[in-house]
Each structure stands twice: as C-alpha cells, then as structure tokens.
Amino acid sequence: MTENLLARRARLMGPNVPTFYDDPVHIVRGEGVWLWDADGTRYLDCYNNVPHVGHCHPKVVEAITRQAARLNTHTRYLHDTVLDYLDRLTAKFDHDLSQAIMVCTGSEANDIAIRMAEALTGKTGLIATDNTYHGNTKATSQLSTRRPPIGGYPPHVKLVPAPDSTHPLGGSPEAQPQAFAENVARAIAELEAAGVGFAGFMLCPIFANEGLPHVAPGFLDPTVTVVRQAGGLILCDEVQPGFGRIGSHWWGHDWLGFRPDVVTLGKPMANGHPVAAVVTRPDIMAAFREGFGYFNTFGGNPVSAAAALAVLDVIEGDGLVPAARDTGRYTLDLLRRLDHPLIADVRGTGLFFAVELIHPDGRPATECAARVVEALRQKGVLMNRIGRQMHILKMRPPMPFARIHADQAVAAMAEALAQTPHD
Numbered sequence: 463m464t465e466n467l468l469a470r471r472a473r474l475m476g477p478n479v480p481t482f483y484d485d486p487v488h489i490v491r492g493e494g495v496w497l498w499d500a501d502g503t504r505y506l507d508c509y510n511n512v513p514h515v516g517h518c519h520p521k522v523v524e525a526i527t528r529q530a531a532r533l534n535t536h537t538r539y540l541h542d543t544v545l546d547y548l549d550r551l552t553a554k555f556d557h558d559l560s561q562a563i564m565v566c567t568g569s570e571a572n573d574i575a576i577r578m579a580e581a582l583t584g585k586t587g588l589i590a591t592d593n594t595y596h597g598n599t600k601a602t603s604q605l606s607t608r609r610p611p612i613g614g615y616p617p618h619v620k621l622v623p624a625p626d627s628t629h630p631l632g633g634s635p636e637a638q639p640q641a642f643a644e645n646v647a648r649a650i651a652e653l654e655a656a657g658v659g660f661a662g663f664m665l666c667p668i669f670a671n672e673g674l675p676h677v678a679p680g681f682l683d684p685t686v687t688v689v690r691q692a693g694g695l696i697l698c699d700e701v702q703p704g705f706g707r708i709g710s711h712w713w714g715h716d717w718l719g720f721r722p723d724v725v726t727l728g729k730p731m732a733n734g735h736p737v738a739a740v741v742t743r744p745d746i747m748a749a750f751r752e753g754f755g756y757f758n759t760f761g762g763n764p765v766s767a768a769a770a771l772a773v774l775d776v777i778e779g780d781g782l783v784p785a786a787r788d789t790g791r792y793t794l795d796l797l798r799r800l801d802h803p804l805i806a807d808v809r810g811t812g813l814f815f816a817v818e819l820i821h822p823d824g825r826p827a828t829e830c831a832a833r834v835v836e837a838l839r840q841k842g843v844l845m846n847r848i849g850r851q852m853h854i855l856k857m858r859p860p861m862p863f864a865r866i867h868a869d870q871a872v873a874a875m876a877e878a879l880a881q882t883p884h885d
Contacts (some may be wrong), residue, residue: 504842584747591623686720
C-alpha cells in the first residue's frame with residue numbers, strides 16, 4: 463500500500479514532495495499524543511505541534527462541527543465569533559499588542575508582518591538569522607535558508623549568524639548576546655548603505671529552527687537596543703513557541719524578556735484547522751491598513767474562530783501551560799541522563815527538546831542522527847531532526863504529553879542510540 467501511495471503522490475503532486483522517514487508512515491487516525499497507521503501500529507507523537515491540545519481533541523472537533531453546520535462566511539459580513547476570539551487572544555498580550563488580523567497560515571502572517579514594517583518605516587530592508595525558516599510566500603522565503611531564492615538573496619535581505627550552543631558567537635556563551643547584536647548592527651548599516659534602509663528584524667524567540675540553542679532571558683537585550691536605535695521593528699514569529707509551549711509563559715518573547723512590535727501566530731492556534739494571526743499595536747495596524755488594501759477571504763471565518771476559541775478553552779481548562787513546564791523539566795532531566803559518546807549537548811524549554819550529536823573530532827553526527835530517528839520510528843516513537851547540519855534530535859510533542867509519555871520516549875531513544883552505529 464505504501465508503494466502505491468508514493469506512486470500516486472509522484473503522479474499527482476510531482477517530484478520532491480517531502481515525507482518523513484525512509485519508510486513513510488501511512489497515518490489513518492489520531493487521538494491525544496497518539497497516531498495509528500494503516501496496519502494498526504500505534505506511535506507516540508513526539509514531534510507534531512500542530513495538534514497543540516492533542517490530535518482530534520473532542521472539544522475542538524465539536525466546535526468546528528457545530529459552527530460549520532450553522533454558518534461559515536468571511537469578515538466583510540459582521541459576525542461576533544471572530545471578535546470574541548480576538549478579545550480573548552489579545553488579552554494574553556502586553557506591550558499594547560491589542561489589534562490583530564486573522565489569516566490561514568503562518569507564512570501569510572509573516573508576510574503581513576513584513577509589510578507592516580515597510581508601512582511604518584517606509585523602508586524595505588529585512589534581517590533574519592542564517593539558519594531559519596519563516597514561511598513559503600515569496601517574501602518570507604527570501605528570509606528562509608532551507609533553499610536560497612532563485613537568483614540569490616535580494617539586496618533588501620541580510621542574514622546574520624544564528625546563535626549556537628556548541629560554537630557560540632563571540633567564542634563563549636557570555637559573549638554571544640553582544641556578538642549577535644553586533645552582527646545585527648552591521649547588517650543594518652549595510653542595508654542603509656544599500657539605499658533600502660532598515661524596516662525590521664524577524665526572529666523566533668527560542669530560535670527553534672536554528673536548533674534551540676541555549677539562550678536565556680536578557681539574551682536579546684543588546685539586539686533590541688540596536689534595532690530601536692535604528693528605527694526598525696522587531697517581528698516576533700511565535701508560530702512554534704506560542705500558546706504556552708515553553709511552559710513558563712504563554713509567549714516566547716515574554717520568556718526571553720523583550721517587547722516585540724508585531725507577533726505572528728500559526729500552527730497551534732486551532733489544533734490543525736488552518737488558522738493564523740498577526741498581532742500588533744494600533745499605530746502599526748493603522749499604517750498597514752493605510753498602506754495596503756488587505757483582505758483574506760478565509761481568515762477569521764466563523765468556523766476557524768470557533769476552532770481557535772475551543773483551543774483556548776482547552777489550554778486554560780486543562781492547565782496545559784503549567785503542565786508543559788512540569789513535564790518539560792521532567793523530560794529534560796531524563797534526556798540529560800542519556801549516556802552516549804556522540805551526545806554533545808542536551809537542552810530544552812517547556813515542551814521543546816534538543817539532543818545535539820557531534821563526533822569527537824567536531825564533525826556534526828548527521829548520519830547518526832538520521833539513523834536514530836529511523837530507529838525510533840521502528841520503536842513506535844515519532845520525532846525528527848533540526849540544525850544546520852540536521853544533526854540535532856528534536857522533540858516537540860503535543861501539549862498533553864505527560865511524564866508517562868516522556869518515560870517511553872526517552873527509553874526508546876536510549877535503545878535507539880545504543881543500537882545505532884556511530885562511527
């Protein structure tokens with residue numbers, strides 16, 4: 463059956479459509495932190511953050527079904543559900559982040575954030591790190607580093623070295639915050655010299671796609687000063703860390719301790735229903751609305767708003783944010799007890815975890831990481847890799863992930879590491 467599905471994908475979707483694992487998993491059902499394949503095999507999902515409150519959560523399913531049976535239209539008609547949602551969502555923010563635009567994907571949200579920076583500053587220069595991903599629109603793909611744009615990066619984009627745990631900028635963890643800020647300052651100067659000026663700096667506050675490097679509250683302070691002095695905006699991509707995943711706070715920027723100008727949200731907002739948003743200050747929203755005639759047919763529709771409201775209900779009602787903190791600490795402690803010659807670093811924040819594999823001679827252990835991921839899949843645990851050389855094991859499970867699940871996942875990882883050749 464798998465071969466037939468792969469052949470159909472190639473025929474109908476074209477080449478190079480990615481799948482996870484050498485032997486792709488044919489998933490047919492999900493519930494909580496579990497997935498089942500077509501053969502009935504059950505997998506512990508340690509990677510998917512889209513089903514934020516658990517696969518097929520009955521309260522979210524019921525909210526979608528009830529609203530879909532009643533009405534679904536767009537925001538050029540008046541409807542109270544989207545306003546009810548935005549009231550509750552913006553109440554989770556400080557820093558006068560009180561207005562929002564509802565869209566369908568994180569890529570769309572980041573695309574709007576870029577245009578907000580352009581509208582407020584009148585400039586077009588953008589900065590991101592050199593090991594990141596912010597979406598697949600034309601504008602956001604020019605900030606992302608998985609595949610460089612055709613023709614190379616445009617002159618209005620500058621990529622700065624990302625923070626790194628095993629090879630910190632400036633030569634030490636203590637020097638890294640200032641070194642990072644100096645690289646941003648240099649990029650700003652280059653954008654100004656090129657005539658495009660500096661509009662904004664887009665970042666994930668926990669640098670998730672960069673491999674979850676060790677950063678701590680205050681890390682970004684020198685960079686914030688540089689950006690503010692240059693008159694640019696800080697565009698904070700909360701698609702991965704948002705909605706309580708880091709455990710101690712609802713948002714990564716609050717944990718890291720800085721004030722963003724624009725916040726973008728996505729994947730977890732409606733538990734798999736396509737919902738995303740851009741949250742910002744009224745002055746920035748007014749500049750954007752004046753500069754761009756923006757409308758999104760599906761953004762903020764009643765069904766999407768109902769799904770997103772249900773997710774907030776579950777997060778709050780089930781205490782998933784403090785649970786992420788508790789389970790995160792427990793899981794990180796288990797991971798740090800792993801004993802393997804290639805483990806160079808173990809780190810985590812809330813329900814984000816990274817295990818970095820490096821050979822004794824300093825080479826990233828990319829092949830070993832790949833084999834461990836495949837071995838875990840065979841053991842019924844789904845996780846994946848991240849990092850510039852894809853040598854970092856990444857765990858990012860749904861929020862209902864509990865201690866009993868952590869025990870199973872880390873025990874399987876210990877077995878996979880022990881059974882995988884690493885020379």
